[in-house]
Amino acid sequence: MNNKIDTPRIAVFAGSFDPMTVGHWNILQRALPLFDKIIVAVGINTEKHCCQPLDERMAHLNRLFSNTERIEVASYSGLTVDFCHEHGARYLLRGVRNMADFEYERNIADINRTVAPDIETVILFAEPQYAAISSTMVRELMTFGKEVQDFIV
């Protein structure tokens, strides 16, 4: 079959990953066959109140994906679409868990299409068993001393 296109398909999977949940992990694993490379991009958000320092998060993610050949880990500040351009990524990979996610992601995708028409947002539905899991929820459970190993990677 020689009609395969030549440009590598690179996607950015952006987030705070504070922490990375089993939901994030599941989206990544399902999306991996679709792309030639996925960059897990940790957004540096100075305003957002974080739980785990950036360097520790980066170290953890680097360890997690050290054996996954086509996944890279990076951090960035600024707009996500600018990060995409700098890394030759044409795709933004997003998981959608529910209606609120859907509306939020659609708005972001519409704006991104205006400021960066060459970037395409690709959506996978969260699998039902992961749909209620968020980093925020995990941090809250940790605050109350709950075991969260089932929710994170």
Add this chain to the structure above:
Amino acid sequence: MNNKIDTPRIAVFAGSFDPMTVGHWNILQRALPLFDKIIVAVGINTEKHCCQPLDERMAHLNRLFSNTERIEVASYSGLTVDFCHEHGARYLLRGVRNMADFEYERNIADINRTVAPDIETVILFAEPQYAAISSTMVRELMTFGKEVQDFIV
């Protein structure tokens, strides 16, 4: 870059396409760089009341995509995931226009994941200017003698 994966990425874009709208067309064009091949699959639904006979629809779609190397046109009856398996397609391409679409597609994707875990549903958001356009709406406008050239391909 030698970490490109070797299996061709084949997607099925299924529908009645009665008629194919500019919204369908837009999803196809945007998805084309993501896949090595997209099969436009016309579902033969004996119950659904159709406007244009299947053979005319097929002829029209074949003409439309005769010059698009990586798009094929086919018809099928039966389950869409079975059609995917028969054609080596691992991806179901779907456009989502609004909340109702979102819920419908999520349910179908969840069921498909159960009966065919190897098939992944890939979602693109409809662009805003196409979000209200559907084949049903086009057929209704045609019934009332309205010009629909802006809505179809």
Add this chain to the structure above:
Amino acid sequence: MNNKIDTPRIAVFAGSFDPMTVGHWNILQRALPLFDKIIVAVGINTEKHCCQPLDERMAHLNRLFSNTERIEVASYSGLTVDFCHEHGARYLLRGVRNMADFEYERNIADINRTVAPDIETVILFAEPQYAAISSTMVRELMTFGKEVQDFIV
């Protein structure tokens, strides 16, 4: 105050009104100060399974509004926006009860904007106590011999 605009503001309030509910009535009463005239337009839908014959519905609506100077009653077939044009109406008045209504009405309004850009869709929210009332529900209650006087006008 002499900056009042001169063209009369005419709205069309279209529906099957089979029967007209207290929800329809409430929207009409609340919208009446906003417009110079509202045309209650009964769509003749040959496919829709109706409960009360068109002539009886028309007679009932004519009686209902015989004393309301700025409300007229008419029937129409064809597209609603064409009816608007024929009657010099620039506004389509719609009540929205819930999310499903919202999406439906938004789609229709978007399409109408394309085929008749001079027609504006004006939305009022249904008051909460009427939000669950629909003609369909009333017809179903009637089928089971229930008293429906609280729901209709």
Add this chain to the structure above:
Amino acid sequence: MNNKIDTPRIAVFAGSFDPMTVGHWNILQRALPLFDKIIVAVGINTEKHCCQPLDERMAHLNRLFSNTERIEVASYSGLTVDFCHEHGARYLLRGVRNMADFEYERNIADINRTVAPDIETVILFAEPQYAAISSTMVRELMTFGKEVQDFIV
């Protein structure tokens, strides 16, 4: 503890159950501790196109719950709230899977509150793994010759 109320709490769980899915079953099992009795009430809908004849469905449900002391099986035509009254049931048990269900059930509950203010609608959320499963979907899979044992009871 002697402040337990004396009236038995009887709920009606109404549906076509054509067939009863694992989702229905799950709602029943989770609701059982909450009520003193649950009546699985098979609505006889002459218009709805059914798959399995009523008597076979009833026989199957009777077998299913023959050992569950506090679950009874019955069929009914007419309004569900009337059936409740006839059986001394003050509660309508409903599972909600998604937004569309939510709006539908809320409308029905609002209407029921008007025609039968003594009946309370009690909602349980479908568990995520069952949220996409419906009788309609099961019947469709059966039409295409798919194995559906994982979806039904």
Add this chain to the structure above:
Amino acid sequence: MNNKIDTPRIAVFAGSFDPMTVGHWNILQRALPLFDKIIVAVGINTEKHCCQPLDERMAHLNRLFSNTERIEVASYSGLTVDFCHEHGARYLLRGVRNMADFEYERNIADINRTVAPDIETVILFAEPQYAAISSTMVRELMTFGKEVQDFIV
């Protein structure tokens, strides 16, 4: 009828109740026949900006329910499901007013099911006339010197 189950059905109705609205009150009254006891549990949230001090809220709630035999008032910090366990409550009672509530409550219920599978979330729909009322709205109206007696208890 001797098939009534013996374990008392205890529900927790948790919130800030700052202030308790007529919507909260309505849910409680409608749910009271369903449970043997309902514990109105005031969550102590150190981060949330409150209007009325905790001790005043507790005093007010204790007065409100001093004559309601099967309602108790308590305060708690920590996870709501832990509070349930400490008080032998198997049910979390929640009112749902709209879509946003629905998604929020479904997520919380899904997480709770994972960390405390023995706790069941029971949902009642808010009655339409109370669906727009929230403690936040009441506090805002109070800030602007509006009369809020119709909204609170």
Add this chain to the structure above:
Amino acid sequence: MNNKIDTPRIAVFAGSFDPMTVGHWNILQRALPLFDKIIVAVGINTEKHCCQPLDERMAHLNRLFSNTERIEVASYSGLTVDFCHEHGARYLLRGVRNMADFEYERNIADINRTVAPDIETVILFAEPQYAAISSTMVRELMTFGKEVQDFIV
């Protein structure tokens, strides 16, 4: 036609307008034929973190509408319905972009109907191409040094 009503129809279009977007502008232009006067009312929100000082925003809006005879610009603190009363406005004009907007506006409208029954909320749907544009999004793009001239007026 002498059945035009005599009271001028005055609407308030309230917001922070920090900045005014093309979406706001579009709603205003489409609503202008419907009303005799529209007051663009800049809410003074001491808590909200603003980008452009109030006096600059007011100056900009005054310039924008200096040639639009039936649009006035004003600022206000307090409840919007109180501002309406002070200015003889019976209508609150709102644009709705999506589901989240819809629920938010419906709640506000329901509350307003209770505290000020003479004020009617009038909704226009955002046109699709503007549905993703918000002042918040514009401010965020500005933070990252992006060009926003396409989004604001």
